[in-house]
Amino acid sequence: MHHAALPASSVFTARHSLRWLVAVGLLALLTACGFRLKGQTPLPFQTMYTNIAENSAFGAQLRRVIRATSPNTRFVEDPKEAQVRLTQLSLTRDLEEVSISVEGQVEVYELSVTIVFQLTDAEGHILLAPTTLGTTREIPYDSGALQAKQGEIGSLYVEMQQSLIDRMVRRITSPEVMKAYENADTLPIDESQVQNDNAPVQDDDLGIDRDLLRMPNMNPTSSFY
Template sequence: MQSLLTPSGLSGRFSTGLRLLACVGLVALLTACGFRLKGQTPLPFNTLYTNIAENSAFGAQLRRSVMASSPETRFTNDVTQAQARLTELSNTQTLEEVSISVQGQVEEYELRIEFVFQLTDNQGHVILPPTTLVATREIPYDSGALQAKQGEIGALYIEMQQSLVDRIVRRMTAPEVRAAFENPEDLPVDESATKVPEQPQMGSGGAAPSILRMPNTNPSGAFY
């Protein structure tokens, strides 16, 4: 067995030590530059209030994603204790006909969610102005498999909600949001944002639009 005290053994240990030292130095450098593990992008605030109901599917998805991205951030139900406020302004779901056969039968529907929100600090400074996000999916229609299609619509709706949640989190963790939150002096103030917001009347986890209940005579295909 080769002794660790031989020149070759000492050389191996020295080489291993150098590699370890280089790795430590690289990690320190990346940390100093603001590098973080993929999936974690801390928000500039530690407490967040939202009027999106916690017991809704959308609200639960949002809370999980925010806390996964920013582990130090916690949601609070007391708006006076929140450093920032995420306000849902509207959340509209529609189901529209997009393809009609020569016989006048619906062949395809488009499921659409339009979500509007804004982000303010506890003084009402508008960190993110009213922002509209849209998610759409198309689904073929089969009058002979309505129950299966209803289940497919429900699954698509959940997928679309998660897509919107991911985009909301990306917006909130953007560098410009951090800069705006830390330097709000020149930002506009939304006076209504200093009041306790009402729970939104629609959206936030209501049932997906249903082709089983949608009237055939409804030209817009809208359903809430």
């Protein structure tokens, strides 16, 4: 006895439906195991205060990334209204000579950005101890293209700060920090926070010292604030 063959379109539809059901089932299984789509890690707190100025490029981008990562988290201007405080302890940008020609002219500069920060809850419990993150880049120097090099340095600093922001957010949204927040009562308290409202720190957004690039033989290390 011969069975009639199914139309090709029916076979395609059946296979497509099967694949869709398998995909849905796999996604459901991953979700049950705690899997989240890349880019979003909802935090267990709804309000955050940071002393990193919102009107700086660094502060504005940091807020955008945290909001995108944890849509249920919003920033507040009054630290007393926040469930957690993200405190910038320091932020430095350095430009250092790493290679000098036989004529005494700078051939290569090394750029670096370093931030030190911590995360505490409303009572001052330390959820993330003071943490230092840094990044460096090297850039060839050409005294005949000063303006172009200054623009390139500015662009590199922007890329480096974005890298630091991404790393900061990964630390803040790590399972360790979430667990610390849930068990904050067992953690030590930062007494300095209890006595300080962490007023916003200002930042001049990548100010480039033109005199430094015109005078390559000056003190090799300078901070940008």
